[in-house]
Amino acid sequence: TATEKTVIESWPQSERRWARAPDVLGGGVSTGLRAQFRPHPLFFESGSGARLTDVDGNTYLDYVLGWGPNIVGHAHPQLIGEVTRALARGQSFGAVSDDEVELGRVVMDRIPGAERVLWTNTGSEAAQIALRLARAATGRRRVVKFGGHYHGWTDAFLTGYRPSPDGSLGGPGTLGHNPGSIADVTLAPWGDADALAAILADPTSDVAAVFCEPVLCNTGVLTPPDGFLLRLRELCDRHGVVLVFDEVITGFRIARGGAVERFGVRPDLVLLAKAIAGGLPLAAVVGQAAIIDQVRSGVVHAGTYNGNLTAIAGGRATLDILDRPGVYARFEALTGALTDGFTEAFAAAGLEATIHHVGPALQVIPGVANAATVDAYFGADWAFYDALVVELLRRNVFCLPGGRWYLSTEHTQVQVETTIAAMRAAIAELA
């Protein structure tokens, strides 16, 4: 058919570059996870709106969006304008600027309960400073995190995210890991309030903080069980533990005020990154003044690039674009349509799958009907999905391994329909 003729057979320019890149870049990529792309990582030339163009001249509808940050698409004119104007005033003053204070107010306005902001550059740094603040506030040492949750690549948190080859979950997430940091982590099962109650009730538990992704985006975009976040809040209150919501993905995405607004539960600290600045490196810890103001009394918060003008300008533009009327309703409608279309595409082929979304974050869990747990996600048919991702790429749809899809303000209904058609064709190719 005419459509089949347009299917991409190979990516000769990308392939050539990919063969040589490891001679320069360690691992051939700048972040290890990007090496997972099949058949090999593509070299992209440019992006505009919801589209990317690769070095072979192919264009794609982009559902990777820089692994989440590019919530206003690529090269949004307002973002470019604000960032360019900021850059023309200088890169970074190494002191303080009105820009940092003003964007801080904008962020605090959106996140219920936020009394202070600390700027950092990445989600991993935000998690690290939040843990330090929690330890200083409580005088305790340990951190509770949940299986399948991700809080960045530092030793303090890189455990309990993905199972080790032997199936266990609590081991080091990397070679070269400091065993001492794992010793400070207690891993708890997500959604089991009684298990957490038992951990915190132990008088020797020494827990400073409980960290969680309030919607477990990294492992299935799983909505928390009813009432679970509130139980977390109550348990942390009862035991004097700092509750941290890692909203690096959910922040400004699943609602204007993220999960805090959507679920009506206030943690002590919130981590923000990704969508906050539309693709520029900006992150933040926001929350209680009493905890964050410890940076004036002995807690070190440092970073040469913290609050730099260009990243802050990216934040100003992005949050302003997200405030346009109807943005979140549109996310809901478009991602809902994609969810329905994918569900029908799998069903029509007689394949089991769970497909759901929270705002513009969509998840496909292949091979499992009604998957609602971390274990169901781990046990899904990822070999099939890896093949599916390649078939989608051949049909000009770029999406992540692992089943998560992101939509931006720039995606359209027509593009969603094109994508559903590509999904049907990709599934048919594999069936």
Ligand code: PLP
């Ligand atoms: N927390 C969550 C929930 C994330 O998804 C990520 C990154 O994907 C991080 C923290 C780490 O953020 P960064 O990659 O900016 O260090």
